[in-house]
Amino acid sequence: MMENIVEIKELTKKFPSGKLAVDNLSLKVKKGDILGFLGPNGAGKSTTINMMMDLMNKTSGTITLFGESATHKSNEVRSKIGMVPQEIAIYEDLTAIENVNFFGGLYGLRGKKLKTASLQALRFVALEKNAKEKAGNFSGGMKRRLNIACAIVHEPQLIVMDEPTVGIDPQSRNFILGIIEALNKRGTTIIYSTHYMEEVERISNKIAVIDHGKMIAYGSENELISLVTDTQKFNIEIAYPERINVKRIQVISGVQSVEIKEQVLQVVADSEKNPLDDILKVLVDEKAAIKMVTQDKLNLENVFLMLTGRKLRDSK
Numbered sequence: 001m002m003e004n005i006v007e008i009k010e011l012t013k014k015f016p017s018g019k020l021a022v023d024n025l026s027l028k029v030k031k032g033d034i035l036g037f038l039g040p041n042g043a044g045k046s047t048t049i050n051m052m053m054d055l056m057n058k059t060s061g062t063i064t065l066f067g068e069s070a071t072h073k074s075n076e077v078r079s080k081i082g083m084v085p086q087e088i089a090i091y092e093d094l095t096a097i098e099n100v101n102f103f104g105g106l107y108g109l110r111g112k113k114l115k116t117a118s119l120q121a122l123r124f125v126a127l128e129k130n131a132k133e134k135a136g137n138f139s140g141g142m143k144r145r146l147n148i149a150c151a152i153v154h155e156p157q158l159i160v161m162d163e164p165t166v167g168i169d170p171q172s173r174n175f176i177l178g179i180i181e182a183l184n185k186r187g188t189t190i191i192y193s194t195h196y197m198e199e200v201e202r203i204s205n206k207i208a209v210i211d212h213g214k215m216i217a218y219g220s221e222n223e224l225i226s227l228v229t230d231t232q233k234f235n236i237e238i239a240y241p242e243r244i245n246v247k248r249i250q251v252i253s254g255v256q257s258v259e260i261k262e263q264v265l266q267v268v269a270d271s272e273k274n275p276l277d278d279i280l281k282v283l284v285d286e287k288a289a290i291k292m293v294t295q296d297k298l299n300l301e302n303v304f305l306m307l308t309g310r311k312l313r314d315s316k
């Protein structure tokens with residue numbers, strides 16, 4: 001069975017204006033992945049996705065979806081893909097169910113099959129009670145959810161989402177992230193474009209960081225963090241710091257430095273090793289009375305800053 005559902009090789013887009021929006025970008029997406037496609041505004045995320053969906057011509061490079069060229073894909077492959085565009089693409093004058101029926105019809109669903117699939121899609125985004133209401137009367141969050149229902153009515157194996165949570169309240173955003181996790185649980189591969197790193201941290205197992213059209217990093221969250229640091233820091237709160245023999249901790253494999261600040265033992269260690277078990281054993285042995293253990297971790301914002309020298313949010 002094919003493992004890479006998406007393969008992009010050396011993809012480039014130069015607009016007639018001369019703007020190089022996507023620059024020699026390569027990327028693979030495996031079955032079952034939730035790929036967070038992360039980058040600031042203008043990084044080239046939409047341009048990449050639009051070429052992937054064959055909505056825009058590429059300048060050079062190749063894009064393969066389910067083993068077929070993105071520009072010459074069969075109807076069979078077409079029906080395996082769903083797209084949630086950045087701009088909400090629903091008919092405001094139609095009801096919710098009419099919207100979903102319309103998109104299901106485009107994918108060849110008819111009659112009873114269409115009816116069942118449309119209701120199921122609306123149920124999935126918790127809009128079944130609003131099925132007969134006009135989409136134009138929906139809140140921003142409900143429109144976003146309806147947009148998703150329209151993209152999943154044909155039960156695609158791959159869903160590509162371009163910033164589907166922009167401009168909505170935190171509750172609706174949370175709900176949409178939950179929908180994505182549920183879709184993934186039933187086996188759907190997801191490509192999720194966003195400039196919100198906390199969304200990517202929550203839902204993605206793989207992250208592709210893009211900036212100025214170039215792929216600057218790819219991997220799991222921990223792999224990206226290890227690109228910019230080779231240490232980790234543990235803070236261990238204890239009741240009796242005076243009982244600790246620091247030397248016993250210093251000699252543990254992987255430990256770089258140990259410091260006691262009031263009731264907190266601060267240990268810096270190699271990120272490749274996990275000395276925590278051994279450290280805790282010493283503390284238990286010395287009856288230091290462990291109260292809490294926390295780990296200082298870099299986040300993706302730090303990673304982006306360290307790789308590019310700029311902040312993710314307000315970079316242009």
Ligand SMILES: Nc1ncnc2c1ncn2[C@@H]1O[C@H](COP(=O)(O)OP(=O)(O)OP(=O)(O)O)[C@@H](O)[C@H]1O
Pocket residue numbers: 015016017019020021039040041042043044045046047048163195
């Ligand atoms: N039709 C076009 N002609 C010229 N330049 C364009 C065109 N469309 C996009 N661009 C430019 O290409 C770059 C990448 O844009 P793109 O929309 O792909 O970014 P993005 O990462 O999706 O960001 P956003 O969150 O703003 O959508 C930007 O500098 C943008 O201004």
